[in-house]
Every structure is written in structure tokens, then in C-alpha cells.
Amino acid sequence: MMESIVDSMLAQETPAPAGNPIESAEELSSIAFGFMASKALFAGLHVDLFTLLADGPKTAEELAKAAGIPLNRIVTLTTALASVGVVSISDRKLIQNSSAAQNFLAKQSKYDFGDYLRYQIDQQMYPFLLQLNAVMKGDLSDDAIASYQHWMADEEQASVYSESQHAGSLGPGRTLARKVDLAKASTLLDVGGGTGAMTISLCNEYPDLHATIIDFPNVAEIGWRFVSEAGLVDRVRYIPGNAVQAQWPGRQDAILMSYLMSGVPGEAVADLLRKAFDALAPGGKLMVHDFMVEEDRRGPALAALWQLQHMAFTPDAHSLSVGWLTEAGRKIGFAVDDVDNLIPAMTKLVVFAKPS
Template identity: 30%
Template sequence: MTATTPSPLPLMELSSGLFVAKTLSVAVRLGLFALIDEQGALTAAEFATRKGLHPRPAEMLLTGCVSLGLLVKNGDRYGNSALAGLYLVPGGRYYFGDYLMMLDGRAYGGWMRLAEAVEENQPTTWDPRVQESIFDAGDPKMVELFWRGMHSLAVFTARALAEAYDFSGVRRLLDVGGGGAAYTIELCRAYPDLTATVFDLPFVCEQTTERIAEAGLSDRITCVGGDFFTDDLPAGHDVALLSSVMHDWSEQEDLSILRRVRAALPSGGRIIISELLMDDDKTGPVPAAMFNLLMLVETQRGWNYTGAEYTRWLREVGCTDVTRVDVHGLSANGVIVGTVG
């Protein structure tokens, strides 16, 4: 290629993204990283025998995982990389595999119908003819898969939020739409004086209560069932958190949510919106832009909004001193904070 002619290599890398994603999800689904964690580094033949695989695909999968930095090869044996050992072994505090299984079992099928979503402006991971929204209680296995995946995605971002924003002055936190309690659990772990209420749909609260108990925080975190479009939110809190909630809905629906949140807070209370924010000129960043398309695949009216849009909405519902704090998370790159006037 000449100095002025771009290489097609970026197109090759973009078009091969599916190869990488499926290599990762299949390795997790087969329990590869868990097996190595339990039994130590394995040869390709040992892996094939343990999992009942033909030696050819077994070695191919291992080679792919080495190339991606998920495994480390020493002689003829394969061991977990530090990345895989920390995030891809079940039971770890920041286990990421549930999110990968959710993508593989639910979202990838919808992405493969992206053209349909673009042409018809309809979600492709669920059928709007039989469900009101993505959050309706449906197939129990799919519901469990979805919420486990959301918790897996949120938990690392929750820790990042705890480090990026100072909650030391907060005593009572209302986590609006906080199903899974990833944020409240991490924030309560980081701030011993904090207590919290998770407000979400009743069937979500059933699962959330179990997670709170497993974390040993039932004395500090409660879960209240309700619908933030129709029900009053619990009072008695000084901060309300909306983490990865606003992107699922239209502007008017988001304003309705914010008005209910504002009504539940005292003067001087704060509203914190945690999201994977689009740049104000809507040119990126790439993770936010791809998540924006995920909203097309997963929702009927959702968008990935900009910090400027959230700032305007907070002011519209009566908040002052609106600021932005950067967050180095997976499902959020920043929070927009407004003080109730």
C-alpha cells in the first residue's frame, strides 16, 4: 500500500470480531477456564478427554485462546492467563462469564438480525407482539440468564464507581431499577456507613434479595418491588442512583422517571445517572456507539444518550449544580450528578 492509501486491515479486524467473541463464549461454555483452575495446566489431549471432544477442535480452541491472551502455553500444556484466572473462573467476585453466557444465549442471535432491526425499528432479541418490554417476566431460564448477565456486567463498574465518586457523606441510597444489587453491594462494601434500598420490579426483587443475603448485607440493603413508571418511589433517602437504566427508554419516559425520583428526594438530595455516555457530538466512543446499536436490538425506544442530554434533563426536572465525573468501568464511563433544588 502507498503512504496515502489506507490498508484494508482494519476492515479485516472488524469483520472478524464475531470469530473472537464466539471463541471466548465457547471456551466459557465448555468450562475450560474452570477446569484448568481446578486441575492445573492441561495438554490438548487431556482437555479433549476431559470434555469428550475430538482432539482436532480441542487443540484449535486452545490455540485460539492462547492467541487471545486467555491461556498461556508452556511446552505442550495450557494454563489460565492472569486475565482468565481473575474474571473467567466461576465463583470469583468479579466473574464475567455470566455476561458472556447472556450474550451468547440471547444477544448474539439478535445481533445477527441487525439488518432487520435497522429496517423495521424493532428489537430482535424478543418479540414485541407477546411482551410489553425486555423486562417482562417470561421464560424463567431466559430471565435468570439475563439478570445474571446484567449483574456480571455491572459488578466491576460498581467498584469503579465507588472509587470515582465519593459516597462517604451518603447515609441512605435509593438504587432505582437496581435489579441484582451489584451497585448497592459494592458501594456498601466500600462505604461501611451506607445503607440502601433497591427499587425494581417484584420478580426481580425475588432474585435480588437472594444476592443481597449471599453478600451478607441483608441488614443494610432492602429491596422494594414496584414500577418506576406507575408507583411512588420509597422516601427517606438522600441520594438516588440510576445505573444503566436511562438508556432503555425514550426521552419522555426518562423525564417521567426523573420526575418521580426527584419527588422522592428532599431538597439538597442528589440524583446520580451512571451510563456509558455518548460523546456530546455523537461521534463515539466506540463502546458507547456499539451499545447504542444494542439498544436497537434490545429495546423499542431506547438510546445511548450524551452527557449533555442527561444534564439538560436533570435541569429540566429541577436539579442544580449538575456535574460530570468520569468512571473507568465496563458499563459506564461517567456519571452525571444533579442536586435537587
């Protein structure tokens, strides 16, 4: 998500604790029918509804004409969106963006992350959840489980995922650069670093930093364009390949793993920690940014739901918590340098240090 999203979340009050056990049929229905609200949001994005409303309120007739969509469909869609607060409808029947839609879903906005929702979440993440029932029972064939490696081998799927993920990672990357002191680091290894959004943010913050990103060839090709546009071709290089299986360069001052550990089989986490320990120079830092739940496993909801999402295409993925992860790191020899929220109520940052 873009920088302002993270900044605005950081500026808000401490995230609310996990919800209390629900009691009514209405509360159950809200959960059961929640997919309808998300699909309404995605449909609005696909017809550019929020962009069309960015210059001011419109009647349903005006909006239907501008979108080229039949009036009855616009009325039904905007009614649904108004019911969940994404848009509002005035007494004069004027339809208007909510503040969130105006700031984050209209293409004119500096902080628009609609493409991330429109393409990656709706077109890729959402369909994977249809596999969840079969995954839970172990009924899904090996061929039906689209591993990340096979998925990224598809050029079109790699492009859709990577370009939308890049937009979604720029803000957390800038936040990461403010939270971790890499002033003394000269080398960074970004394992599974995708299109380099995090690396670009770190390199912009620390001008003496040179980075290596490991990711699949199709992803690396897309990422190189972003690296070039950022003017960092002399400071960032790619190693195309499977980041989990590839040989990593050694004597690194810092290693980053963002959204990696929640998407690999649980038994691979210790292997990743061990490879990082071996690849770091003495005194080096390992930064793990990922979806992590609290130790009592009652939330936060967004982190828990994202972990469930990952399990839908990686059945052996582990539900990460800070305590579980830090204990795994200590067993390998790491010290825990810092633990913090990165995207409140969703992701956490654990910084390990290799003893000098």
C-alpha cells in the same frame, strides 16, 4: 465486572481515543469476522477450557481428555483462541491461559466473571443483535421486540440475566461507593436496581444508609437472596414492580440509576429525571451510571456498541452522551455535581444535585 477488573482498568493509562478511519480490506475483515472471536471465547467458557488450564499448561490431548471433547475440536478451538491472544501455544505445543484468561475466566480465580460472559452476553445479549437489521428498518413486529418488562416476566430468563449481572456489577458498585460521598445520606432509592449489587456495595461502605430497590418481581426475589447473604435484610427493602412506572418513595437523600437510561425509550429519560427530582429531598443526589459516548460521537467503542446492543431490543433508545444528559438534567432544575469515568472506555457516572 468484578472489582479487580475495574481497578486494573483504572490503573492503566488513559484509554486510547477512538480508532482512526480504517483503510484496508484486512481491517474491514477484522470487524466483519469479529463475532467469530467472541463465539470462540464463549465456546471456551462453555467447555470450562480456561478453568481446566488454570493449574498449568496442557497438551491438546490432555485438554481434550479433561474436557471430554474430541481432539480435533479442542485443537481448532484453541488455535482460534491463540490467534486472538486468549490462550498461548508454546513451541512444545503446550496450551496455556493468557493472564487475562487466568485472572478473569477461570473459576478458581477470585475475580472470575466468566458466568457473566457465558450466560448473559452469549445466551441473551448476543441473540438480540440478530434483530438489529429489522429494528433499523422498522420491520420487526411489536411482538418480536422483547421489552425488558416481558423478558423479566420469564422466571428462567430473569434468573440467568440477574445472577450473571450481579457478578458483573459488584466491582462497579464498589468503585461507585469510593467516588460518591454519601456520608450524610440516610436513604437511597435504587431505581431498576436488579439484584442489588450496587446497593449492597453502597450500604457496606456507608453503615447508616438504608435503601429501597425497585425492580420486577422475579428479579426482586433473586435479589433478596443476595441481600440476605450480605446481612442487610434490616437495611434494604424491595418494591416489586416496573421501576419506570411504579410510584417512588419521596424525600430520598440519594437516588441511583445504573444501566437504566440507555435501555429505555429516549423520551422516557426526561420523565425519569423529573421523577428523580421530585423524589429527592432538597440537597439530594442523583447518580446516573450508564454507557455514554463522547460529544463528538466517535467513541469510546465499547460504550457505543453497548448502546447499539440496547437498541436491538429497545428501538427508541437514545444514544447517551454526558452533554446531552447534563443538559436534560439542568432543564429540570438539577445542578451537575460531578462527571467521571466509572468503567473507563465503557461507562460514565454523572452526579446531579437537587438545590437545597
